[in-house]
Amino acid sequence: MQNNYNKIGHIEVLNEYLANLKVLNNNLYNLHFNVIGEHFFTLHKKLDDYYNKVANMYDAIAERIKMLDQYPITSLVEYEEKSTIKSMRSQDFTTKQVYSVLINDFSFMLAFSKELEEYSSGINDHITSSLMGDNINFFEKELWMLTASNK
Numbered sequence: 039m040q041n042n043y044n045k046i047g048h049i050e051v052l053n054e055y056l057a058n059l060k061v062l063n064n065n066l067y068n069l070h071f072n073v074i075g076e077h078f079f080t081l082h083k084k085l086d087d088y089y090n091k092v093a094n095m096y097d098a099i100a101e102r103i104k105m106l107d108q109y110p111i112t113s114l115v116e117y118e119e120k121s122t123i124k125s126m127r128s129q130d131f132t133t134k135q136v137y138s139v140l141i142n143d144f145s146f147m148l149a150f151s152k153e154l155e156e157y158s159s160g161i162n163d164h165i166t167s168s169l170m171g172d173n174i175n176f177f178e179k180e181l182w183m184l185t186a187s188n189k
Contacts, residue, residue, distance in 0.1 A: 058121045
């Protein structure tokens with residue numbers, strides 16, 4: 039049975055998602071290196087967990103694109119062009135700023151993951167849909183904890 043969906047359009051969305059994960063991961067490193075203040079130790083460690091988790095998400099999406107017989111983008115220029123999340127300059131970040139950035143970027147990724155999960159389900163791409171389900175679980179749980187920590 040042949041799929042009748044727009045494979046190129048699907049790959050473009052997956053590459054856009056991939057670009058956002060890559061820029062998010064880079065920003066997580068930036069926050070990890072440059073967090074300052076009262077909760078430095080806690081956030082420094084948590085950011086380490088986050089950039090490792092997002093790196094695994096990135097790898098899974100890139101591999102999914104290859105499974106669909108296409109190419110994941112790998113150019114830094116393309117990441118910046120396709121990503122809604124933008125790279126942050128290196129500077130000191132207070133714990134309040136870190137929470138704000140994380141809540142903002144994780145909220146965006148949660149919404150994007152939900153849209154991609156719905157789209158993937160609609161075209162019977164159950165593998166991508168399952169990947170998005172895992173990402174939705176992660177972003178929802180972390181947003182709950184970040185929001186509670188930021189009060």
